[in-house]
Amino acid sequence: MQAPSVGGVRLPKGSGETIRLPRGASLTDFADKINANPASLVQVLFHLGEMVTATQSVSDEILELLGTEMNYVVQVVSPEEEDRELLETFDITYGEDAGDEDDLQVRPPVVTVMGHVDHGKTRLLDTIRKAKVHEGEAGGITQHIGAYQVETELEGNPRLITFIDTPGHEAFTAMRARGANATDIAVIVVAADDGVMPQTVEAINHAQAAQAPIVVAVNKIDKEGANPSKIRQQLTEYGLVAEEYGGDTMFVDISAKQGINIDSLLEAILLTADASLDLRANPDMEAQGVAIEAHLDRGRGPVATVLVQRGSLRVGSSIVAGDAYGRVRRMVDEHGDDVTVATPSRPVQVIGLTSVPRAGDSFLVVDEDRVARQIAERRQARTRNAANAAKRKRVSLEDLDAALKETSALTLIIKGDNSGTVEALEDALMKIEVGDDVELRVIHRGVGGITEGDINLAVAGSAIVLGFNVRAEGKATELANREGVDVRYYTVIYQAIDEIEAALKGLLKPEYEEVQLGRAEIRDVFKSSKVGTIAGCMVLSGEIRRNARARLLRDGKVIAENLPISSLKRFKDDATEVREGFECGLTLGNYSDLKLEDIIETFEMREKPRA
Ligand SMILES: Nc1nc2c(ncn2[C@@H]2O[C@H](COP(=O)(O)OP(=O)(O)OP(=O)(O)O)[C@@H](O)[C@H]2O)c(=O)[nH]1
Numbered sequence: 001m002q003a004p005s006v007g008g009v010r011l012p013k014g015s016g017e018t019i020r021l022p023r024g025a026s027l028t029d030f031a032d033k034i035n036a037n038p039a040s041l042v043q044v045l046f047h048l049g050e051m052v053t054a055t056q057s058v059s060d061e062i063l064e065l066l067g068t069e070m071n072y073v074v075q076v077v078s079p080e081e082e083d084r085e086l087l088e089t090f091d092i093t094y095g096e097d098a099g100d101e102d103d104l105q106v107r108p109p110v111v112t113v114m115g116h117v118d119h120g121k122t123r124l125l126d127t128i129r130k131a132k133v134h135e136g137e138a139g140g141i142t143q144h145i146g147a148y149q150v151e152t153e154l155e156g157n158p159r160l161i162t163f164i165d166t167p168g169h170e171a172f173t174a175m176r177a178r179g180a181n182a183t184d185i186a187v188i189v190v191a192a193d194d195g196v197m198p199q200t201v202e203a204i205n206h207a208q209a210a211q212a213p214i215v216v217a218v219n220k221i222d223k224e225g226a227n228p229s230k231i232r233q234q235l236t237e238y239g240l241v242a243e244e245y246g247g248d249t250m251f252v253d254i255s256a257k258q259g260i261n262i263d264s265l266l267e268a269i270l271l272t273a274d275a276s277l278d279l280r281a282n283p284d285m286e287a288q289g290v291a292i293e294a295h296l297d298r299g300r301g302p303v304a305t306v307l308v309q310r311g312s313l314r315v316g317s318s319i320v321a322g323d324a325y326g327r328v329r330r331m332v333d334e335h336g337d338d339v340t341v342a343t344p345s346r347p348v349q350v351i352g353l354t355s356v357p358r359a360g361d362s363f364l365v366v367d368e369d370r371v372a373r374q375i376a377e378r379r380q381a382r383t384r385n386a387a388n389a390a391k392r393k394r395v396s397l398e399d400l401d402a403a404l405k406e407t408s409a410l411t412l413i414i415k416g417d418n419s420g421t422v423e424a425l426e427d428a429l430m431k432i433e434v435g436d437d438v439e440l441r442v443i444h445r446g447v448g449g450i451t452e453g454d455i456n457l458a459v460a461g462s463a464i465v466l467g468f469n470v471r472a473e474g475k476a477t478e479l480a481n482r483e484g485v486d487v488r489y490y491t492v493i494y495q496a497i498d499e500i501e502a503a504l505k506g507l508l509k510p511e512y513e514e515v516q517l518g519r520a521e522i523r524d525v526f527k528s529s530k531v532g533t534i535a536g537c538m539v540l541s542g543e544i545r546r547n548a549r550a551r552l553l554r555d556g557k558v559i560a561e562n563l564p565i566s567s568l569k570r571f572k573d574d575a576t577e578v579r580e581g582f583e584c585g586l587t588l589g590n591y592s593d594l595k596l597e598d599i600i601e602t603f604e605m606r607e608k609p610r611a
Contacts, residue, residue: 322361518542
């Protein structure tokens with residue numbers, strides 16, 4: 001192994017081998033892989049012009065740059081890839097139907113209802129639930145398990161639709177954030193007496209981002225002032241053109257309250273599904289899908305509602321959901337009835353997990369309990385590592401590399417009375433535009449009063465503490481005073497932004513501009529064996545100062561730049577400055593090409609005030 005030296009540090013260099021790092025790894029993670037000292041990697045990057053600390057999470061590009069420099073091939077692995085590889089070690093593929101075309105069977109569409117606050121999402125889900133009870137289901141839908149299925153009819157054929165029973169796009173996006181795409185079709189509810197509102201637009205954006213076809217339910221048509229055609233018109237702006245206007249989006253006018261046109265809405269959902277989606281899955285494989293709701297039940301232990309997306313889930317199966325695992329002891333549907341087999345698009349409550357998964361976690365059935373446990377444990381370890389890494393990153397301020405201190409940075413801790421303001425303040429601060437040579441860093445943010453912990457962190461990270469509608473608690477104030485920590489209180493966001501902006505400008509490296517000091521004309525040139533070529537001058541304007549910089553002009557052209565006024569005399573005496581209208585003798589370093597009538601211009605560089 002070679003041991004090259006960068007900035008005096010000896011490093012173990014690779015010979016082209018591949019190292020795999022999770023996305024967002026730090027230099028410490030890198031160093032672990034190659035048995036090096038993290039500080040030496042900080043230095044390598046420093047010499048490459050990148051200033052990062054050992055524990056900070058760095059970009060793919062930096063990991064790769066470091067790899068190239070150290071002669072390793074770096075492969076950055078995303079969490080999804082990591083998980084796929086984990087499953088591969090058990091010979092499991094998640095997310096695909098096994099078998100071929102012939103094994104696929106039609107499955108019901110899964111629908112999420114979204115829309116603006118109070119436009120009737122909950123009411124609509126209730127109405128559908130009550131109106132469309134499975135034939136022979138005496139009790140109706142009695143349980144809220146997070147999703148339910150209803151039976152309806154299309155062109156004389158019985159059909160099922162699955163509704164996710166958590167209205168709104170928060171649940172929808174939370175699931176998508178975990179990589180789960182549980183929804184096939186989005187029903188956007190718009191109240192006909194209110195019109196398109198901000199969250200209507202958000203919901204449309206979310207649905208479109210997920211590439212879920214949209215059916216528009218124009219609700220509250222029973223109300224006075226309801227104007228369904230206005231809704232159709234408003235929505236054309238968002239790319240939703242009603243079929244009757246020549247578009248391909250189905251609009252159905254309904255009243256969730258009076259149960260008007262609910263059947264038409266269900267029909268529209270099925271028609272849209274049939275027209276734009278190929279909803280088929282293989283029921284003859286081990287079940288896979290997504291957890292849509294989970295909680296800890298006092299009597300039954302962890303309870304999770306899962307949506308089967310492919311395969312069939314059976315009582316007795318070994319299952320892993322996120323980092324929870326177990327054996328399916330019992331399955332219950334939305335009527336409170338026991339289920340022995342759940343086929344694609346069927347939501348069921350599963351009892352038998354040893355811990356509670358998160359909404360959006362994927363689940364899958366494996367051959368043996370042992371495999372389920374091993375997958376869950378490996379995922380738990382990964383979650384723990386990620387959490388530890390995050391924690392390390394937070395306290396990393398103590399070991400901020402000296403190199404980093406050389407850059408101009410303003411480090412902040414933000415505390416506020418609620419998470420919304422803290423976020424808003426951080427966002428706004430991050431948007432302040434200052435040059436590239438200064439950086440704003442928020443090392444900690446949180447809700448609540450300013451604590452001793454915050455002050456200690458501020459000391460370690462040389463940070464300023466911003467309190468928005470919160471104050472330092474007793475001991476924290478003492479500590480801040482003792483340690484000289486700057487704690488600032490605000491109640492108005494703009495005031496905070498203005499002050500931080502001013503502080504950032506103070507940190508900017510100064511910009512300089514040239515300021516002319518004076519001009520002199522050469523009237524005489526003589527040589528001295530001791531000091532070289534001397535110019536006898538008349539100061540035409542301003543003043544000539546010793547040690548100022550000068551340029552030489554001949555016939556209006558610059559013939560020499562950046563010359564020093566190295567000696568300056570008035571008659572026989574040394575002078576520091578000679579003003580307009582006086583004669584002087586000077587030398588320009590050892591520059592000797594001086595002629596009569598040349599002009600000497602002197603100037604100095606002054607710090608430019610910032611706008
Ligand atoms: N007149 C009339 N009122 C309705 C109709 N649908 C819902 N409402 C009423 O509108 C109000 C809001 O309905 P919700 O179903 O709670 O609305 P939501 O969209 O779920 O609201 P959030 O859960 O707050 O986002 C309730 O008072 C409903 O009774 C309707 O078709 N006609």
